[in-house]
Amino acid sequence: MTTKRREPTWRRYQRLLRSDIGADVDDELEFHLEMSARDYQARGLAPDEARRAARERFGDPTRVARWLRRHDHAQDRARRAREAMSTVAMNLRLGARNLLRQPTFAAAVVLTLALGIGGTTAMFSVVYGVLLKPLPFGDPDRVVRLWTEWKPSFGRTAVSSANARDWRAQNRVFEDIALIRNGNYSFTGSGEPERLQGARVWASFFPVLRVTPLLGRTFTEAEERFGHENVVVLSHALWVRRFNGDSSIVGRTIPLNGVPTTVIGIMKPDFHFPSRAFDLWVPLTIPADEFQFRTAGSYSAIARLKPGVTLDQARSDMHVVSSNLARRYRNNAALEVGLAPLHDDMVGGARRTLLVLLGAVGVLLLIGCANVANLLLARGLTRRRELAVRTALGASRGRLIEQSLTELVPLFALGALLALLTAAGGIRALLPLLPADLPRTESIGINLPVLAFTTAVVIVVALLVGTWPAVAAAKLGVASAIAEVSRGSTAAPGRARARDVLVVGQIAMALLLLISAALLTRSLVAVRRVDAGFNPDHVLSVHLAIPRTKYPLDNDVASLYTRVLDRVQALPGVMAVGMVNRLPLGGGNQTGGLQIDGVASDNVPSVETRTVTPDYFRALEIPVKEGRSFTAADGADAPRVAIIDERLARAVWPGTSPIGRRLREEPSADWSTIVGVVGHIRHTTLEEDSRPQVYWNYPQRGQDRMALVVKTRGAPEALTRSVAAAVRSVDPDQPIYDARALDEVVDRSLGQRWLQTLLLSIFAGVALVLASIGAYGVIAYGVGQRLREYGVRMALGARRQDVVAMVLRRGGTLFVFGALAGLALAGGSVRVLSSFVYGVGPRDVPSFVVATLALFVVSMVACYVPARRAARVDPSVALRSD
Amino acid sequence: MTDDRFDLLQGTLGLVVLKSLLGGPLHGYAIARWVHDTTGDVLQVEEGSLYPALRRLEDRGLITAQWGLSENNRRARYYELTPTGRRHLKSEAARWLEFSGAVTQVLRAAPSLA
Numbered sequence: 001m002t003t004k005r006r007e008p009t010w011r012r013y014q015r016l017l018r019s020d021i022g023a024d025v026d027d028e029l030e031f032h033l034e035m036s037a038r039d040y041q042a043r044g045l046a047p048d049e050a051r052r053a054a055r056e057r058f059g060d061p062t063r064v065a066r067w068l069r070r071h072d073h074a075q076d077r078a079r080r081a082r083e084a085m086s087t088v089a090m091n092l093r094l095g096a097r098n099l100l101r102q103p104t105f106a107a108a109v110v111l112t113l114a115l116g117i118g119g120t121t122a123m124f125s126v127v128y129g130v131l132l133k134p135l136p137f138g139d140p141d142r143v144v145r146l147w148t149e150w151k152p153s154f155g156r157t158a159v160s161s162a163n164a165r166d167w168r169a170q171n172r173v174f175e176d177i178a179l180i181r182n183g184n185y186s187f188t189g190s191g192e193p194e195r196l197q198g199a200r201v202w203a204s205f206f207p208v209l210r211v212t213p214l215l216g217r218t219f220t221e222a223e224e225r226f227g228h229e230n231v232v233v234l235s236h237a238l239w240v241r242r243f244n245g246d247s248s249i250v251g252r253t254i255p256l257n258g259v260p261t262t263v264i265g266i267m268k269p270d271f272h273f274p275s276r277a278f279d280l281w282v283p284l285t286i287p288a289d290e291f292q293f294r295t296a297g298s299y300s301a302i303a304r305l306k307p308g309v310t311l312d313q314a315r316s317d318m319h320v321v322s323s324n325l326a327r328r329y330r331n332n333a334a335l336e337v338g339l340a341p342l343h344d345d346m347v348g349g350a351r352r353t354l355l356v357l358l359g360a361v362g363v364l365l366l367i368g369c370a371n372v373a374n375l376l377l378a379r380g381l382t383r384r385r386e387l388a389v390r391t392a393l394g395a396s397r398g399r400l401i402e403q404s405l406t407e408l409v410p411l412f413a414l415g416a417l418l419a420l421l422t423a424a425g426g427i428r429a430l431l432p433l434l435p436a437d438l439p440r441t442e443s444i445g446i447n448l449p450v451l452a453f454t455t456a457v458v459i460v461v462a463l464l465v466g467t468w469p470a471v472a473a474a475k476l477g478v479a480s481a482i483a484e485v486s487r488g489s490t491a492a493p494g495r496a497r498a499r500d501v502l503v504v505g506q507i508a509m510a511l512l513l514l515i516s517a518a519l520l521t522r523s524l525v526a527v528r529r530v531d532a533g534f535n536p537d538h539v540l541s542v543h544l545a546i547p548r549t550k551y552p553l554d555n556d557v558a559s560l561y562t563r564v565l566d567r568v569q570a571l572p573g574v575m576a577v578g579m580v581n582r583l584p585l586g587g588g589n590q591t592g593g594l595q596i597d598g599v600a601s602d603n604v605p606s607v608e609t610r611t612v613t614p615d616y617f618r619a620l621e622i623p624v625k626e627g628r629s630f631t632a633a634d635g636a637d638a639p640r641v642a643i644i645d646e647r648l649a650r651a652v653w654p655g656t657s658p659i660g661r662r663l664r665e666e667p668s669a670d671w672s673t674i675v676g677v678v679g680h681i682r683h684t685t686l687e688e689d690s691r692p693q694v695y696w697n698y699p700q701r702g703q704d705r706m707a708l709v710v711k712t713r714g715a716p717e718a719l720t721r722s723v724a725a726a727v728r729s730v731d732p733d734q735p736i737y738d739a740r741a742l743d744e745v746v747d748r749s750l751g752q753r754w755l756q757t758l759l760l761s762i763f764a765g766v767a768l769v770l771a772s773i774g775a776y777g778v779i780a781y782g783v784g785q786r787l788r789e790y791g792v793r794m795a796l797g798a799r800r801q802d803v804v805a806m807v808l809r810r811g812g813t814l815f816v817f818g819a820l821a822g823l824a825l826a827g828g829s830v831r832v833l834s835s836f837v838y839g840v841g842p843r844d845v846p847s848f849v850v851a852t853l854a855l856f857v858v859s860m861v862a863c864y865v866p867a868r869r870a871a872r873v874d875p876s877v878a879l880r881s882d
Numbered sequence: 883m884t885d886d887r888f889d890l891l892q893g894t895l896g897l898v899v900l901k902s903l904l905g906g907p908l909h910g911y912a913i914a915r916w917v918h919d920t921t922g923d924v925l926q927v928e929e930g931s932l933y934p935a936l937r938r939l940e941d942r943g944l945i946t947a948q949w950g951l952s953e954n955n956r957r958a959r960y961y962e963l964t965p966t967g968r969r970h971l972k973s974e975a976a977r978w979l980e981f982s983g984a985v986t987q988v989l990r991a992a993p994s995l996a
Binding site: 024027028029031034035036039057059060061064071072075 | 910915928930931934957
């Protein structure tokens with residue numbers, strides 16, 4: 001029997017150093033065998049015999065050792081995992097406790113994170129939904145948009161059916177091509193007639209997009225033939241809204257434009273193409289005589305690339321096709337095929353707007369991060385004693401950093417949670433603000449990729465703002481730590497400088513945002529001041545889409561329009577009423593070919609064309625400069641007439657009158673005589689001066705879709721109901737849609753600019769607040785540290801205003817450094833900014849001055865609060881305080 | 883030697899080991915000696931199987947192990963009963979005695995085997 005004695009301390013350290021599980025197992029078993037052999041020897045066996053006997057008695061030592069080693073290693077791993085977990089749990093608990101103990105600090109950090117990360121998340125969800133998320137088609141990257149390009153500078157125009165048919169037959173790079181034409185449908189189910197936006201598409205439309213219906217089927221090519229085309233595929237939204245999602249609707253007929261049409265399929269909920277506005281798809285039937293027109297088109301086209309075919313290959317192949325067509329048809333001479341990935345084409349200009357906004361909100365997040373880092377640094381300063389004691393007790397620097405970071409986890413978890421709520425609220429607030437021309441807004445929301453983004457941002461921010469203060473706090477050597485504990489008043493100069501750097505950075509970034517916001521605001525003002533050439537004030541616009549099934553002849557349509565005009569004109573409060581087939585600044589443009597009698601086609605500029613009624617110019621106050629407007633006498637059978645704008649007149653007939661000259665759209669069309677010259681107006685956007693304009697006369701160039709413009713004495717919207725009633729009194733089944741004051745139409749054309757300016761101004765405002773909070777924090781802390789010094793100075797005769805000036809000077813120094821850096825940043829961002837400004841230069845002096853002044857005033861106010869506290873110090877009290 | 887055999891022995895061997903530690907901490911060899919001396923070699927225990935059994939008792943928190951120095955100044959691993967182990971030994975021993983008593987009673991009952 002043995003008695004246990006304590007192992008000497010040095011042996012334990014040896015084991016700590018070695019900590020070798022295998023060796024321990026061997027030691028234990030070896031000890032056993034040796035003791036056993038020794039007993040045998042004591043009973044008289046020879047040493048080697050004794051050893052053999054001991055081994056026999058034991059069994060197989062290597063097997064036992066192997067078992068023990070495996071067991072001990074497993075136990076060791078489990079123990080270490082438990083220990084690590086408990087360390088983490090302890091630090092988390094510590095963090096949670098600190099959070100509760102310092103509620104102001106915690107709230108400041110959590111709120112800053114929630115705002116910064118929430119804003120970034122909201123903005124990113126828009127960017128993701130619009131720019132990054134793949135289109136909900138099969139292999140969406142392989143779908144391209146095709147269009148007709150007029151050489152040399154005519155630009156992009158719609159596709160004609162003749163060209164599309166030839167492209168389809170002659171290309172070698174596409175699986176298939178599909179033509180699309182927008183159509184308007186009045187659905188006269190139960191209740192008021194409703195106008196629905198539809199698309200007439202080739203049967204290849206669905207295979208090109210690789211989409212399948214939820215219910216039923218899509219079209220066959222047989223249904224593109226006249227007499228077979230009365231079938232329709234409905235959008236999921238329309239199906240739910242008008243048919244309560246009843247699947248028995250498939251196979252039944254519904255009245256579309258007064259024609260019984262068989263519902264053959266329902267699309268899936270996520271299918272929105274060409275856009276969310278589209279509620280139905282019908283087969284595209286093309287009358288045979290249309291194929292003689294090669295240049296005048298009204299279709300858009302999409303295609304799917306064959307596997308392995310690149311965009312460049314497709315472009316060069318289509319170049320060959322269009323060259324062949326140009327040789328064969330005279331009218332094709334100036335035509336080339338344009339081609340771009342569908343997604344890029346849909347997103348278009350929104351990309352720049354959104355990326356700039358994401359960048360701006362990212363800058364805002366950085367400013368917020370600086371505030372959080374500042375708070376953490378400040379807290380690190382107040383916890384010096386605690387850290388110093390820990391350091392003195394032997395806590396390693398790694399351990400202190402690890403602890404500081406784990407302590408932040410509850411803060412950041414709470415911040416991230418609130419950030420998601422903020423983002424959800426932000427998205428909800430943002431969606432109605434998004435401009436009507438922003439594509440793909442239906443795919444904006446908080447989804448998995450957005451969550452992944454937020455998580456990444458939280459982690460990056462945590463490492464960014466957490467590590468530095470932790471390292472700074474841990475860097476304190478033991479000696480200085482102890483010294484600080486005993487002295488306890490002077491701030492560590494290094495960290496004070498770190499906080500100054502943060503504030504300078506904040507001021508610089510805030511200034512960048514402020515300058516950008518000022519530039520955009522001034523641009524918006526400049527754009528709004530642009531003279532559009534017409535007066536949208538007190539004008540109501542209402543759209544009409546005439547079903548050709550009901551009014552097959554152009555004369556029928558024209559007489560319907562005439563009757564509508566008469567009824568509306570008779571309404572009380574109406575001063576003038578006209579129609580145009582496409583509203584100015586209503587989005588989209590309409591260009592076409594033009595031939596002028598006696599002028600070589602090279603000298604004919606690209607023009608905008610519109611079909612209008614006689615009083616259109618009067619309703620919009622577009623001046624008639626020369627000649628006359630259309631009149632009731634210019635009927636369908638009267639000589640064909642046209643009106644041009646002053647710009648075309650100046651360009652083609654400088655110095656002479658164009659009245660009496662002739663022009664036409666196509667070589668095959670009849671000549672129209674110019675009877676008047678009107679003022680030039682902005683058609684496409686306010687910012688862009690559009691092309692010269694030609695107006696056709698409505699009975700002579702029919703349009704299925706017209707916008708009524710009604711100049712009123714009172715509020716334009718108030719007239720909507722009576723206009724609708726007037727239209728119904730002409731045809732009870734005729735719906736109207738998109739009723740808006742023309743003012744609003746003009747504003748909507750500035751949608752993206754409005755959004756950008758509004759959001760950037762909000763960001764700049766928040767940045768201003770955050771930066772001034774940052775400056776306040778640093779100055780206030782500095783004042784708190786130097787109260788005794790101020791007391792001494794005042795005891796020695798310094799006046800209150802001297803002390804205030806001292807503090808403000810320090811704030812002013814920070815501001816000057818920050819402002820210089822910010823001005824440099826803004827100056828460096830000129831390239832980005834210059835694409836957004838309008839009417840002002842990207843280095844617009846007033847913007848820079850106003851932004852700098854605003855930031856200066858606000859940061860000085862932020863510094864004045866602690867300065868006043870410094871000046872109110874009672875010298876005797878300050879000298880006594882520790 | 884396989885794990886199965888350890889398991890087979892474990893129930894009773896564990897009880898014996900716990901009992902051996904009732905007098906105070908012992909190292910593995912001392913436990914083996916105690917078992918040998920106390921049972922007079924009736925329980926044929928392969929000594930190597932003792933160590934896995936010790937680990938299992940340790941895992942269950944019935945004993946703890948600690949390195950110490952043996953009577954001849956060698957480094958040795960000492961095993962000691964925990965309070966839990968002590969309670970466990972008490973209840974298991976009672977159950978064992980009850981069980982073996984019952985078996986003995988059955989085997990002694992008439993008609994005798996002879």
